[in-house]
Amino acid sequence: xxxxxxxxxxxxxxxxxxxxxxxxxxxxxxxxxxxxxxxxxxxxxxxxxxxxxxxxxxxxxxxxxxxxxxxxxxxxxxxxxxxxxxxxxxxxxxxxxxxxxxxxxxxxxxxxxxxxxxxxxxxxxxxxxxxxxxxxxxxxxxxxxxxxxxxxxxxxxxxxxxxxxxxxxxxxxxxxxxxxxxxxxxxxxxxxxxxxxxxxxxxxxxxxxxxxxxxxxxxxxxxxxxxxxxxxxxxxxxxxx
Amino acid sequence: xxxxxxxxxxxxxxxxxxxxxxxxxxxxxxxxxxxxxxxxxxxxxxxxxxxxxxxxxxxxxxxxxxxxxxxxxxxxxxxxxxxxxxxxxxxxxxxxxxxxxxxxxxxxxxxxxxxxxxxxxxxxxxxxxxxxxxxxxxxxxxxxxxxxxxxxxxxxxxxxxxxxxxxxxxxxxxxxxxxxxxxxxxxxxxxxxxxxxxxxxxxxxxxxxxxxxxxxxxxxxxxxxx
Numbered sequence: 001x002x003x004x005x006x007x008x009x010x011x012x013x014x015x016x017x018x019x020x021x022x023x024x025x026x027x028x029x030x031x032x033x034x035x036x037x038x039x040x041x042x043x044x045x046x047x048x049x050x051x052x053x054x055x056x057x058x059x060x061x062x063x064x065x066x067x068x069x070x071x072x073x074x075x076x077x078x079x080x081x082x083x084x085x086x087x088x089x090x091x092x093x094x095x096x097x098x099x100x101x102x103x104x105x106x107x108x109x110x111x112x113x114x115x116x117x118x119x120x121x122x123x124x125x126x127x128x129x130x131x132x133x134x135x136x137x138x139x140x141x142x143x144x145x146x147x148x149x150x151x152x153x154x155x156x157x158x159x160x161x162x163x164x165x166x167x168x169x170x171x172x173x174x175x176x177x178x179x180x181x182x183x184x185x186x187x188x189x190x191x192x193x194x195x196x197x198x199x200x201x202x203x204x205x206x207x208x209x210x211x212x213x214x215x216x217x218x219x220x221x222x223x224x225x226x227x228x229x230x231x232x233x234x235x236x237x238x239x240x241x
Numbered sequence: 242x243x244x245x246x247x248x249x250x251x252x253x254x255x256x257x258x259x260x261x262x263x264x265x266x267x268x269x270x271x272x273x274x275x276x277x278x279x280x281x282x283x284x285x286x287x288x289x290x291x292x293x294x295x296x297x298x299x300x301x302x303x304x305x306x307x308x309x310x311x312x313x314x315x316x317x318x319x320x321x322x323x324x325x326x327x328x329x330x331x332x333x334x335x336x337x338x339x340x341x342x343x344x345x346x347x348x349x350x351x352x353x354x355x356x357x358x359x360x361x362x363x364x365x366x367x368x369x370x371x372x373x374x375x376x377x378x379x380x381x382x383x384x385x386x387x388x389x390x391x392x393x394x395x396x397x398x399x400x401x402x403x404x405x406x407x408x409x410x411x412x413x414x415x416x417x418x419x420x421x422x423x424x425x426x427x428x429x430x431x432x433x434x435x436x437x438x439x440x441x442x443x444x445x446x447x448x449x450x451x452x453x454x455x456x457x458x459x460x461x462x463x464x465x466x467x
Contacts, residue, residue, distance in 0.1 A: 076373055076375040079373070087364070089367065089370070089371075101375060104376060104384060105376070150373075
């Protein structure tokens with residue numbers, strides 16, 4: 001579904017991604033782990049062009065998104081994104097946050113969008129918050145609304161950029177549960193995360209990144225119980241206690 | 242004291258036989274008119290300039306930067322005098338119109354900076370979230386960024402209005418009779434200093450005070466919806 005070839009990204013002289021090639025199949029759940037500064041967030045952000053790759057090619061559903069003249073807005077409609085800091089629109093209610101894009105982009109009318117939003121809110125366990133403003137929600141609730149908002153575009157692929165890193169520990173479980181059920185429902189997902197337990201239990205595949213390279217790429221069982229590379233072993237020994 | 246007030250404000254003075262208070266009121270009218278219309282012109286110029294400054298095209302950005310740079314780098318009274326005596330000298334433009342244009346041009350530069358600052362104060366994550374949903378840059382600006390930026394822009398815009406109101410006190414440099422100049426005329430005709438000058442000062446103060454008061458009410462209301 002996504003084919004990434006030789007992806008490079010530099011910020012000025014700082015080379016963050018040094019040639020990444022990945023193939024992600026439809027329905028696959030891929031977790032990306034690694035130390036901070038390893039380029040894993042940048043890698044994720046390149047997939048929907050929030051960062052413009054310096055070099056390399058990204059093909060989604062047979063369409064190159066890095067080619068000149070590619071319709072970025074159309075591509076992004078198919079790719080949902082969940083941010084570490086939620087980025088809900090503070091001047092809109094939960095309901096309006098969820099319905100804004102599908103209605104403004106002409107995918108559905110307000111009535112249809114509202115109906116879908118109610119279903120999505122039920123799915124993330126926040127039916128009673130439909131008319132609340134983001135400021136009145138907890139971090140975990142905000143993140144679940146953000147997931148619902150991304151799902152409202154009926155994306156084929158969901159990107160998660162450290163979705164639980166800004167949450168209080170007791171909120172993490174609710175968000176992970178929502179993501180887990182999404183994975184079970186067959187959504188294609190790429191998740192940058194520090195939640196090793198989640199990566200191990202939910203992913204089909206785990207990628208370990210360090211220094212702008214993919215160091216190791218295998219099944220969660222293999223990567224967590226028998227990492228091959230020294231750098232992976234060192235990283236895991238620090239984070240798995 | 243009573244005498245001074247009487248002479249300055251309520252006795253016919255000068256060749257036109259006007260009493261001082263009428264001169265003051267006429268001047269006040271000019272001050273308010275110039276401030277009001279300059280603010281409108283400034284807002285239009287400010288919005289245009291901001292859009293030019295945020296454009297990706299250098300031939301739009303460059304003139305906008307030059308305009309803001311020149312206006313912010315020179316005193317408004319210099320701009321006013323140059324505009325009236327040089328730029329508009331061959332055209333038959335009256336003093337009030339010239340003042341409106343000069344202060345409008347001046348205000349536009351500051352207003353564009355206010356708008357830009359307001360837009361830049363909105364968290365970058367908001368743009369990213371909107372764009373990641375597939376919204377176009379225009380829709381993102383209209384639906385997500387501007388509604389939040391306005392809350393930051395409005396109070397600063399009110400402040401700019403107050404600054405502008407006070408700055409119009411230099412209209413006398415081109416011979417226009419605003420509130421300040423009216424006070425000066427009375428002073429020169431009656432040789433009374435305190436009454437005309439304090440009258441002007443008090444009127445300016447009342448205007449800015451009442452406006453500040455309205456502004457703080459507005460700010461409170463804007464904060465409520467946060």
